Amino acid sequence: MKIYRVNMSDLTVKSEDVPEKWRRLGGRALTSAIVAEEVDPNCHPLGKKNKLVFAPGLLSGTTAPSSGRMSVGSKSPLTGGIKESNSGGMAAQQLGRLGIKALIIEGMPEGDKFYNLHVDVNGVKIQEETELIGKGNYEVIDRLSQKYGSKIGVITIGQAGEYKMSAANISVKDPHGYIRSAGRGGLGAVMSSKRIKYITVDETNGPGVPVADQEKFKNAGRVFAQGLREHPVTGQGLPTYGSNVLVNILNEAGGLPTHNFRMGRFAGANKISGETMYETILDRKGKPTHNCHAGCVISCSQVYNDKEGNFLTAGFEYETIWGFGAVCMVDDLDIIAQADRICDDIGIDTIETAVAISTAMEGGVIPFGDGEGMLNLIREISKGSYLGRIIGNGAAFAGKALGVTRVAVVKNQAIPAYDPRAVKGVGVTYATTPMGADHTAGYSVATNILKVGGDVSPLAKEGNVELSRNLQVATAAIDSLGFCLFVAFGVLDKPEVYQAMIDMIDAKNGPDAVKDDITELGKFVLTTERKFNEAAGFTKADDRLPEFFEEPVPPHNTTWDFSGEELDEVFNFVEEKNDYGKVDNKEMQKVNTNEMQYV
Amino acid sequence: MKLDVRLFAGLKCNNPELPCFGKNEFDLEVPAGTTISGLHNLMNLESKYPLINLVNGIAQKDDHALSHGDRVGIFPPVGGG
Numbered sequence: 001m002k003i004y005r006v007n008m009s010d011l012t013v014k015s016e017d018v019p020e021k022w023r024r025l026g027g028r029a030l031t032s033a034i035v036a037e038e039v040d041p042n043c044h045p046l047g048k049k050n051k052l053v054f055a056p057g058l059l060s061g062t063t064a065p066s067s068g069r070m071s072v073g074s075k076s077p078l079t080g081g082i083k084e085s086n087s088g089g090m091a092a093q094q095l096g097r098l099g100i101k102a103l104i105i106e107g108m109p110e111g112d113k114f115y116n117l118h119v120d121v122n123g124v125k126i127q128e129e130t131e132l133i134g135k136g137n138y139e140v141i142d143r144l145s146q147k148y149g150s151k152i153g154v155i156t157i158g159q160a161g162e163y164k165m166s167a168a169n170i171s172v173k174d175p176h177g178y179i180r181s182a183g184r185g186g187l188g189a190v191m192s193s194k195r196i197k198y199i200t201v202d203e204t205n206g207p208g209v210p211v212a213d214q215e216k217f218k219n220a221g222r223v224f225a226q227g228l229r230e231h232p233v234t235g236q237g238l239p240t241y242g243s244n245v246l247v248n249i250l251n252e253a254g255g256l257p258t259h260n261f262r263m264g265r266f267a268g269a270n271k272i273s274g275e276t277m278y279e280t281i282l283d284r285k286g287k288p289t290h291n292c293h294a295g296c297v298i299s300c301s302q303v304y305n306d307k308e309g310n311f312l313t314a315g316f317e318y319e320t321i322w323g324f325g326a327v328c329m330v331d332d333l334d335i336i337a338q339a340d341r342i343c344d345d346i347g348i349d350t351i352e353t354a355v356a357i358s359t360a361m362e363g364g365v366i367p368f369g370d371g372e373g374m375l376n377l378i379r380e381i382s383k384g385s386y387l388g389r390i391i392g393n394g395a396a397f398a399g400k401a402l403g404v405t406r407v408a409v410v411k412n413q414a415i416p417a418y419d420p421r422a423v424k425g426v427g428v429t430y431a432t433t434p435m436g437a438d439h440t441a442g443y444s445v446a447t448n449i450l451k452v453g454g455d456v457s458p459l460a461k462e463g464n465v466e467l468s469r470n471l472q473v474a475t476a477a478i479d480s481l482g483f484c485l486f487v488a489f490g491v492l493d494k495p496e497v498y499q500a501m502i503d504m505i506d507a508k509n510g511p512d513a514v515k516d517d518i519t520e521l522g523k524f525v526l527t528t529e530r531k532f533n534e535a536a537g538f539t540k541a542d543d544r545l546p547e548f549f550e551e552p553v554p555p556h557n558t559t560w561d562f563s564g565e566e567l568d569e570v571f572n573f574v575e576e577k578n579d580y581g582k583v584d585n586k587e588m589q590k591v592n593t594n595e596m597q598y599v
Numbered sequence: 600m601k602l603d604v605r606l607f608a609g610l611k612c613n614n615p616e617l618p619c620f621g622k623n624e625f626d627l628e629v630p631a632g633t634t635i636s637g638l639h640n641l642m643n644l645e646s647k648y649p650l651i652n653l654v655n656g657i658a659q660k661d662d663h664a665l666s667h668g669d670r671v672g673i674f675p676p677v678g679g680g
Contacts, residue, residue, distance in 0.1 A: 237676060245677045318679050486680070556657075
């Protein structure tokens with residue numbers, strides 16, 4: 001397989017063999033290893049020294065079920081730390097089948113021209129782009145699909161990216177022409193700083209992904225798929241109701257953040273729930289079940305139509321619905337769907353945008369519950385107005401601009417859809433993950449609330465540091481393999497599904513396989529990321545929640561009561577000598593290249 | 600004693616002899632001391648998998664004895680994220 005380096009300073013492309021140290025890495029492990037080794041932790045995220053790395057998961061492009069995730073890595077303009085954000089859609093599998101291990105975009109061109117990249121079996125071509133500048137993602141995908149055919153893969157930024165907003169995401173075309181997103185951390189702004197509007201991927205005549213033992217791989221894949229189909233969450237709940245099935249259970253558990261995190265229950269929960277959404281989709285002849293990449297056996301996505309039965313949005317997720325719903329006190333699913341549609345089109349993270357709007361509501365810009373006002377604020381982002389730029393740069397930025405202190409962020413990234421006082425395991429993850437507040441980084445909700453992979457109380461401290469640590473390690477590995485994180489429901493609950501995952505890795509890598517060193521892979525990823533953040537200036541003080549979480553949240557009236565020492569135990573596997581702030585860049589690079597290779 | 604019962608993700612009361620038959624959100628009069636599994640049986644709840652029971656927002660096991668006024672949310676296994 002190859003690594004392509006696209007140098008936007010001199011508009012050249014180089015192809016490189018994959019060095020031994022990166023051969024067994026993919027997805028997040030590879031993007032984080034490359035960023036840690038090649039990006040100055042103190043660089044400006046939107047300057048020429050930052051890099052933007054795309055890497056399909058280790059198994060993406062193979063027949064492994066639900067393995068079509070692509071990682072995008074960089075130094076984040078939102079958090080100032082290392083970032084990996086991953087997405088479904090077509091691109092991961094296409095890049096994998098083209099034999100591309102990673103696409104590294106570096107440098108930046110002089111002047112204000114935009115460019116596009118075209119990736120195919122011959123390599124990567126850089127071309128000047130004029131036609132689609134200023135266009136939204138839906139039009140970009142539509143026009144490129146007309147030009148190249150429906151099978152073309154597209155990775156694109158919308159207007160929010162072009163404006164280099166810190167909440168801008170990178171959008172990826174799915175097999176039906178809809179949009180999936182590498183949502184978090186402002187990577188769309190980094191792509192814009194490199195002056196790239198979109199990347200097209202044509203996988204025709206690609207060599208495919210090498211697999212050492214095809215027979216073993218196929219058999220393990222069959223067991224894995226069957227295990228996911230038979231698990232009630234991945235086989236029934238998610239395909240029927242999508243991730244939005246969570247609104248009601250989080251509401252019942254008192255962990256649905258409402259009114260800018262003042263309450264754990266929302267009176268309008270049932271109106272925006274997965275069950276209501278499912279009935280609405282059926283009534284309007286949408287699709288309750290839809291997959292974001294070929295070969296997904298979970299198919300949690302959906303197509304949501306408007307009242308007239310016309311397409312409105314797809315991939316309508318729980319966190320989006322919570323954000324534009326409960327936290328902003330809006331109980332109209334159609335308004336929330338419009339908000340999702342606009343965010344997908346202009347290319348901005350829905351979680352960050354929703355919490356920024358909740359912050360603006362806190363600051364009196366519009367009242368809580370004002371759905372039309374909320375849509376207008378999102379439209380301001382697409383216009384690039386001063387107000388739009390305040391929202392589009394994220395919740396922390398909006399809080400500063402508006403004099404609001406009740407701002408739900410960690411490391412400047414917005415806290416998502418689970419109140420950390422009522423779902424304490426995920427609170428530990430928010431505080432400590434190198435990504436900034438991110439539920440997916442260690443989804444303790446599974447064990448706290450959904451009772452998958454065990455049962456740890458969501459309201460007490462006991463067991464939640466260990467739970468978050470174990471899930472962060474496992475997640476870092478899953479993100480590196482290219483699997484959708486939802487496979488974890490099966491992997492955590494069923495030993496045969498876990499074993500099938502290990503067997504697929506072994507069968508792909510052959511005799512020098514890493515065996516079941518999933519834990520070591522996860523620890524390698526997290527150590528690499530933590531060290532980058534240390535060198536970028538992060539300290540223990542950055543691993544804490546905002547102080548307003550010391551207030552009790554009804555209905556349980558629990559508070560955020562972890563001490564700093566308790567939170568610092570999460571990363572007890574990172575070596576002592578690498579304490580925060582004590583590792584200079586030179587030493588970090590030595591450690592990364594010589595001691596931390598995952599082999 | 601009276602319970603505030605909420606059934607989710609496709610669950611419904613399946614006992615035709617109860618006034619809540621076919622419904623998923625209702626108040627229900629039950630004998631004092633009724634446990635969660637007793638409530639499941641009373642409503643003829645059908646599930647291939649263990650159900651999640653939240654009593655006043657806190658997960659409880661099937662042998663938990665319910666009290667007058669309890670809010671009982673019952674879910675099949677669900678997930679997302």
